[in-house]
Amino acid sequence: MNKSTIELQNDVIEVIKTCHDPEIPVNIYELGLIYEVKVNADFFVDVLMTLTSPSCPVAGSLPGEVEDKIKGMEGVEGAKVTLTFDPPWTQDLMSEAAKLELGMF
Numbered sequence: 482m483n484k485s486t487i488e489l490q491n492d493v494i495e496v497i498k499t500c501h502d503p504e505i506p507v508n509i510y511e512l513g514l515i516y517e518v519k520v521n522a523d524f525f526v527d528v529l530m531t532l533t534s535p536s537c538p539v540a541g542s543l544p545g546e547v548e549d550k551i552k553g554m555e556g557v558e559g560a561k562v563t564l565t566f567d568p569p570w571t572q573d574l575m576s577e578a579a580k581l582e583l584g585m586f
Contacts, residue, residue: 484556486520493518493526493557496550502532503539507582509547513574516565526551526560531570540564 484492497515498508505512509530517529528547532540544562551560572585580586 486522486524489524489526489554489556490518490520492554493520493528493551496554497528497547500543500547500550502537502543504537505533505583507575507579509543511576511579511582513576513579514570524556524558526557528560528562529565530562531565533570535566 494510494515497518498510500509501507502509502512502514509515512533514532515528515530517527519527521527528551530544530547532543537543544564548560548562551557551562572580575583575585
């Protein structure tokens with residue numbers, strides 16, 4: 482049975498939560514590095530993400546890691562991760578859980 486695009490989008494977000502910035506002990510979704518996750522009718526996934534800064538040491542590897550994990554999911558026909566710095570990432574994009582985990586409350 483095929484999943485709906487909404488169900489697949491939720492599963493993609495869970496897989497993204499397994500990716501971490503090596504300098505910050507919080508997953509990249511809770512850090513607010515994922516701006517958008519779209520699953521189209523053909524089950525192709527587009528992700529728009531950023532990094533904490535353009536000089537982030539994982540700029541060359543983290544987007545590829547995210548894309549590879551999504552491509553490896555059952556039900557996904559393909560994936561593309563696009564990196565952007567507009568708007569730039571700020572701590573305001575972090576979830577409350579991430580802020581709590583990092584002692585920012």
